[in-house]
Amino acid sequence: MSTPLPLDDVRVIEIDSWMAAPSAAAILSDLGADVIKIEPLSGDPMRNTTRPAKVDGAFKGYDFQFDVDNRGKRSIAVDLASDEGRDIVHRLCEGADVFLCNLLQHRQEKFGLSPAQLWETNSKLVHATLTGYGTDGPEAWRPGYDVTAFFGRSGLYDSMRDGNDGQVAMARPAQGDHTTGLALLSGILAALRLAERTGTGQAIETSLFETAVWTLATDYGVTAVDQAPVRRRSRQQQIVATANRYPCGDGNWVVFNMPEEAAWPRFCQALGLEQLLDDNRLQNIKGRFDNMAEVVDLVDEALSARPRDEWGPIFDEQRLIWGPVLGLHEVVADPQAEAIDLFPTVEHAEHGEYRTVRAPIRIQGVDTSPRRSSPTPGQHTRLVLTDAGFDDAAIDQLIADGKVAQPEA
Structure with a gap:
């Protein structure tokens, strides 16, 4: 039945x-x-x-x-x-x-x-x-x-x-x-x-x-109170580098969404950018925000070394919260x-x-x-x-x- x-x-x-x-x-x-x-x-x-x-x-x-x-x-x-x-x-x-x-x-x-x-x-x-x-x-x-x-x-x-x-x-x-x-x-x-x-x-x-x-x-919860315009941020103006989108070596994109304080070391290790962990300018969220344009350029350069599908297992190994930006034909x-x-x-x-x-x-x-x-x-x-x-x-x-x-x- x-x-x-x-x-x-x-x-x-x-x-x-x-x-x-x-x-x-x-x-x-x-x-x-x-x-x-x-x-x-x-x-x-x-x-x-x-x-x-x-x-x-x-x-x-x-x-x-x-x-x-x-x-x-x-x-x-x-x-x-x-x-x-x-x-x-x-x-x-x-x-x-x-x-x-x-x-x-x-x-x-x-x-x-x-x-x-x-x-x-x-x-x-x-x-x-x-x-x-x-x-x-x-x-x-x-x-x-x-x-x-x-x-x-x-x-x-x-x-x-x-x-x-x-x-x-x-x-x-x-x-x-x-x-x-x-x-x-x-x-x-x-x-x-x-x-x-x-x-x-x-x-x-x-x-x-x-x-x-x-x-x-989520935006209107604040805007309904203060009636201030929403800040529209480009990639180079994001608050944290671990909540941004980036192109890979084959032109395909990936997007990350993680709290930066905890994820920043794993993010750098996955991308082979361990040297950023020792950069005095980037030791806290404010420092990284102040230098976001440079950080984005460095991440773009690192990701350009591999196609998107090769990066996926590396991101997963470092327990990064990420997603591929797929084309509709890929989703099917x-x-x-x-x-x-x-x-x-x-x-x-x-x-x-x-x-x-x-x-x-x-x-x-x-x-x-x-x-x-x-x-x-x-x-x-x-x-x-x-x-x-x-x-x-x-x-x-x-x-x-x-x-x-x-x-x-």
């Missing part, structure tokens, strides 16, 4: 697009929930907007990046602007536990999807909203993407510049989206528990902006990633097997790997409407009138 999935009795209705909110729904699906994705008639605008994988054969042109945030879901394509479309959503919410969306407040109300409006249909529904900046305040109306609301507005981009004159580096796709998706997921799980205990519906929300600020909470082949099944295999009904990315949640004895690939737009329109009580004639009429869509046979 297989172990039940933790959410296999939960039904989720989602109306969202792009990556942040869909990523939360994808993890709910991984955990066993039946997730019904309501898309526009033309499909989620995220479809086919990102780089294609460099593959030939059955998967050539397949949208793997969309698949990450939409695996395991069922798709129904609905015209939300129509009375019939809004009625369909309310019908689906009658039997749902969670409604999840990333619509701004005025659009929720326009389409009859605000918490109060949906609670008239299902008084126990958990209503979850993800926005750029929150549903209160002077900029609740403002749309936001992760590069603008998460990285830009929150202070993340500015705080990560290399020194005071460093340029702002662009984040990789959906870093802020997926982090915020995890915040939304945690709120949904808490609200489900509360709805179960109280028997009443719950409204929860998060935003890209506030989640990003939380990721900087990393033995540690393989050991924790970070890139599980999914079976596509038509094309075969492919690898994807597992959510960062593991439950002992429970397989929470993705269960199936993402749907095509409206793939399950007829099936979902049938389950909701629509007969074939009504479904045919909705399709003929352009209120819902399904793929061509």
Whole structure:
């Protein structure tokens, strides 16, 4: 007998697009929930907007990046602007536990999807909203993407510049989206528990902006008090040499993070820089900080003698806390990633097997790997409407009138 999935009795209705909110729904699906994705008639605008994988054969042109945030879901394509479309959503919410969306407040109300409006249909529904900046305040109306609301507005981009004159580096796709998706997921799980205990519906929300600020909470714990700018330090301005990043002989980088007072002797021994232990200028943290530019140059020179992978065993022998700065292609082949099944295999009904990315949640004895690939737009329109009580004639009429869509046979 297989172990039940933790959410296999939960039904989720989602109306969202792009990556942040869909990523939360994808993890709910991984955990066993039946997730019904309501898309526009033309499909989620995220479809086919990102780089294609460099593959030939059955998967050539397949949208793997969309698949990450939409695996395991069922798709129904609905015209939300129509009375019939809004009625369909309310019908689906009658039997749902969670409604999840990333619509701004005025659009929720326009389409009859605000918490109060949906609670008239299902008084126990958990209503979850993800926005750029929150549903209160002077900029609740403002749309936001992760590069603008998460990285830009929150202070993340500015705080990560290399020194005071460093340029702002662009984040990789959906870093802020997926982090915020995890915040939304945690709120949904808490609200489900509360709805179960109280028997009443719950409204929860998060935003890209506030989640990003939380990721900087260690800095903001001080900045919220003194309101002083954060000191942005280049490699030559770091406080301690044993918490810095350095290039190796093959151009690959390594990063260290150790308290310097205890680690400094072992750090010097690993690099063959024992002479620095006798340098009177470098006998304490302040002395090393005052001469940090020279220390960094000496470490760079020492590390240039070997490629990164040859340094690893030497660092481990000296019990240094370090990590290689890997390329994404290296992480996919990393033995540690393989050991924790970070890139599980999914079976596509038509094309075969492919690898994807597992959510960062593991439950002992429970397989929470993705269960199936993402749907095509409206793939399950007829099936979902049938389950909701629509007969074939009504479904045919909705399709003929352009209120819902399904793929061509």
